[in-house]
Amino acid sequence: MDARLLSFQRLLDIMDDLREKCPWDKKQTLESLRHLTIEETYELADAILANDMSELEGEIGDLFLHLVFYSKIGSEQGHFDISSVLNRICDKLIHRHPHIYSDTVANSEEEVKKNWEKLKLKEGKSSVLEGVPKSLPALVKAARIQEKVKGIGFEWATKEDVWNKVEEEINELQEAVNDATDQNHIEEEFGDVLFSLINYSRFININPENALSKTNNKFIARFQKMEALMKEAGIPIEDSSLAVMDTFWEKAKKIEKNR
DSSP, X not given: OXXXXXXXXXXXXXXXXXXXXXXXXXXXXXXXXXXXXXXXXXXXXXXXXXXXXXXXXXXXXXXHHHHHHHHHHHHHTTSOOHHHHHHHHHHHHHHHOHHHHSSOOOOSHHHHHHHHHHHHHXXXXXXXXXXXXXXXXXXXXXXXXXXXXXXXXXXXXXXXHHHHHHHHHHHHHHHHHHHOSOHHHHHHHHHHHHHHHHHHHHHTTOOHHHHHHHHHHHHHHHHHHHHHHHHHTTOOGGGOOHHHHHHHHHHHHHHHHTO
């Protein structure tokens, strides 16, 4: 038997054992696993950004376990099982890739995406945006919304057009802040700025979630280095002025750049 099938069968057998014999595994439900799956997904995302292949391998395995666990519970409840789950995604992939499994022509990534969205509408979806999860983090959700409407041609022509929109939204935000009479309006304009920047990120081939995550990590590392330098100098950070902290911030920045 194929080594891949043997490995997958081993996981299925272990899942059967755990569900039957382990007190913790026996108690789990679809709902109780949900937050754990979300946590595992974020751990997977962290491993990808860290480019840690060993950690990534482990996190992929953790997610596999969760998917098998959901399928096991579905089987116990008579709704679905691992075979129906896998066959369903196989059928969907074949249907959504007619340029591979039929006679449709798609010679570019953009043509594939457009075909994908058009097929989804033909399948009975009431909206191009119907498949965007409600609980996605706002930044990721904005990028997903923009990708989906792009699939049916609702898109700016050039990155210059998008940047003009960014500048327009920044000006509108500044006007709302200067007016300072309606906090809800300021919030709305701020959201428009973020949405337009996320749109621009696609035109310059930047994933906004990854970019912001890397900036967050860079800030954390630099701030913690600043804390360490101040501690070495015997200067309590909680009693320091901004000017003093800024001096050590620049030192931390130089150390980081010289690595």
